[in-house]
Amino acid sequence: MKKHILLFFIMTATLFSCDVLDVEPKSSIDASAAFKTKEDIDKGILGAYSYLQSLSYYGRSDVIFPDLAADNLSHPISATASEYREIANNNILPENGSVGGMWKAMYGSINVANNVIDKVPGIPNMTDAERNKALGELYFIRALSHFNLMNYFGAIPIKITPTVGVGNLDVPRDPVEQVYSQIINDLLFASENLPASGNKVRTSKYAAKALLARVFLYKKDYAQAATLATEVIDNGGYTLLGNYADVFAADQSAESIFEIYFSQTERNRIAEYNFPTSLNGRREVEPSKDLLAAYEPGDKRYATSIAFAGTSAYAIKYDDLSLGADNFIVLRLADMYLIRAEAEASKTGANIAAIQNDINKIRLRANLSPTAEGSISQLQRIIEKERRIEFAFEGQRWFDLVRTERAVAVLPNVNSINQTLFPIPSDEIQTNNDPGMTQNPGY
Numbered sequence: 088m089k090k091h092i093l094l095f096f097i098m099t100a101t102l103f104s105c106d107v108l109d110v111e112p113k114s115s116i117d118a119s120a121a122f123k124t125k126e127d128i129d130k131g132i133l134g135a136y137s138y139l140q141s142l143s144y145y146g147r148s149d150v151i152f153p154d155l156a157a158d159n160l161s162h163p164i165s166a167t168a169s170e171y172r173e174i175a176n177n178n179i180l181p182e183n184g185s186v187g188g189m190w191k192a193m194y195g196s197i198n199v200a201n202n203v204i205d206k207v208p209g210i211p212n213m214t215d216a217e218r219n220k221a222l223g224e225l226y227f228i229r230a231l232s233h234f235n236l237m238n239y240f241g242a243i244p245i246k247i248t249p250t251v252g253v254g255n256l257d258v259p260r261d262p263v264e265q266v267y268s269q270i271i272n273d274l275l276f277a278s279e280n281l282p283a284s285g286n287k288v289r290t291s292k293y294a295a296k297a298l299l300a301r302v303f304l305y306k307k308d309y310a311q312a313a314t315l316a317t318e319v320i321d322n323g324g325y326t327l328l329g330n331y332a333d334v335f336a337a338d339q340s341a342e343s344i345f346e347i348y349f350s351q352t353e354r355n356r357i358a359e360y361n362f363p364t365s366l367n368g369r370r371e372v373e374p375s376k377d378l379l380a381a382y383e384p385g386d387k388r389y390a391t392s393i394a395f396a397g398t399s400a401y402a403i404k405y406d407d408l409s410l411g412a413d414n415f416i417v418l419r420l421a422d423m424y425l426i427r428a429e430a431e432a433s434k435t436g437a438n439i440a441a442i443q444n445d446i447n448k449i450r451l452r453a454n455l456s457p458t459a460e461g462s463i464s465q466l467q468r469i470i471e472k473e474r475r476i477e478f479a480f481e482g483q484r485w486f487d488l489v490r491t492e493r494a495v496a497v498l499p500n501v502n503s504i505n506q507t508l509f510p511i512p513s514d515e516i517q518t519n520n521d522p523g524m525t526q527n528p529g530y
Contacts, residue, residue, distance in 0.1 A: 122206035125213045128221050131203035135228045136289070137353070138196035143188030145347040145415045146355040149235065150405070151372055152189070153485035158498055159475065160372040160402070165364075168371045175372075177500040179510055181530050187512035189239065193232040194246065200225040200232075202249040219280035227281070227290040227298070230273035231417075234302060237266045238486050239509045241527060245269050259523020260511075267306055274299045284324055287339045288348035288414065293323035297344045297418045304426050305490045313430035316423040319344070325420040331452055332391040334419065335404055344418035354411030361402040361480070368408060374400045374479075382476060387454045392479050402480040421477055424448050429470045432463055442466050449473050505529030 122128060140146050154160040155174050162168075162175035170185040179186060204225050207218055229247070236243045242260040247269065277295035285291055300315035319325070326341040328334055334342050349355045362368025374393055379400060382389045394403045407413040428445035431437050439461055446469060447457040453476075460466055474487050488494040489507045501507065510530035 122203075122210065125210055125217060125221075128203060128207060128210055128213075131199075131206070132221060132224050135196060135200040135203060135225060136348075138192060138199055139228070139231075139347050140349060140353050140355070141188075141192040141195070142356055143185070143192040144196070145417070146349070146411075147357055147360060148185055148189050148192075150355075150357050150415060150480070150482045151360060152185075153482040154480055155372055157484040157488055157494075158375055159378045159479050159484045161375045163370055163373050166369075166371045171371050175500075177498070177506050179530075181510040181513035181516065181526065183510070183512075186239075186509055187514055190236070190512045190515060193236050196232045197229050197246045198250050200229045201246060204229075205249045216280075219276075220282070223277040223280040223295070224290055226273035227277040227295055230270045230277070230302075231298060233266055233273075234270050234298070234305075237263060237270075238305070238489075240511055241508045242266070244524075257519050257521035257524070259521045260525065267302070270302055271299065274302065287343050287346050290345055293319050293325075294345035294418055297323070297423060300423060300426050301418075304430060305486070307433070309430040309433045313427050313434075316427040316430065319423045320420065320427070323420075327420050327424070327448060327452065329452065331388050334416070334421075335391060335413075338414040342420045343416050344420065346414040346416045346418075348414055350412045351410040355405070355413070355415060356411055357405040357415070358403075358408040358411065358413075361405075362408050363396040363399055363401050365396050366408065368401070370399075370401065372402070374402055378475070378479065381472065383455055385454050386476065387452075388476055388479075404480045416481065421449055425470060425474055425477065429467070429474075432466050432470065437463055439463075439466070442470075446470060446473060449477055453477075503529060 122131065138144065142148065151160065151171075152174055155162065155171065156177060160175070162172045166172070168185075170183045173179045173183055174185070204222060207213075207221050207225075210218075213221075233243070233245065242263050243266060244258040245261045245266055246258075274295045277290065278292050278299065281290060281292045281295060283292045287294075296315050297319045300312050300319065303309075303312035303315060323344065325344060328340060328342045334340055338348075339346065347355075358368065360369050360371045361373075363370045379393070392402060392404050393400050395401070405413050405415065424445045428442045431442050431445075443458055443460070443466070446466070450457055450473065458466075458469055460469060471487065471491065471493070475484055478484070485494075488497055494501045494507050495504065505528045508527045511524070511526050516524065516526055
């Protein structure tokens, strides 16, 4: 799949700046003249996927920040990025440019998707199935970015129409429940209209269902989360690999459900920011001492996740420093087992044996002894820890602690519930004049 944004698409898609509603570039040609065939629509879809590669999105920031804001990564004293230090200390200024970059990149992906969605109905010679498949991919991208934005910022503006011209630039934040409804509706459509399998750098029916399982877990709709996770486990055709290292050894493994494609021309900078300066990295982050101590003796995940330069630990799960060409996995099968375990543990009349079985699939692969714990509260803590270790440096730890309302109890730098949301970027506050565009409490 071509990952660059073709000049064709750069000229026709609305570019995105600090505001969630941006002005179409004056130099662009009329969009209606650019989208004439289903091949043009596919190029537009690739353009929407390419936004996910942004260094402010899955190319760096959205991978690192959830572990840095939590307790998996620390900001070394020798590191230079003050914006990263703010995140590590949970003392983020609204002017933080790295946080603002995430806001821009995520809304950028939504806006490109919306521009292409708007053109699909007018394309001749597309069957209904082709139209719905195209829309399914675009709805998935839109849902993924709305979900990520909501998890960082809480109530956010829902964007389901393209931004063109100079009107309607000021928009309010929509309630979280409305954002959830939009995300779920988009993913339901995607799950009903996408193929069951294919290239894992483009979404599929079961990628949409897997993301829905995560969405329902975050929403605390545990029955739906468990049902969807089970459907992916039983019917998706994915395999929990016997060797944890094999998940990251090559792109599109049998365990991967959906991943972001990178190459030497569309590179990520994950390894660059993790690796020590002695290996030509920037070392803006390092594994925390608390994380290193959390691994049990014999856990095979340790050697796949962490290496040492002298006495200095660094993250190696994504280790292509020279090219930055390793794909980033957004969804994989292990998550479905732990989602199902957590959902079951949160239900009245929970099935203890089923919870233990799902946890032990993950623990046994890691070369750890199975749990026989029968207390629901203790099983929930075991799931929390397994998620921490299993998904270390995959950008999930912060959201796990926030959604379970454990961040204040676990994280020493989080003293208030107000600190569990990032600030709305100051550029957005300053340029969006709708009275409903308010700052999060505490900022």
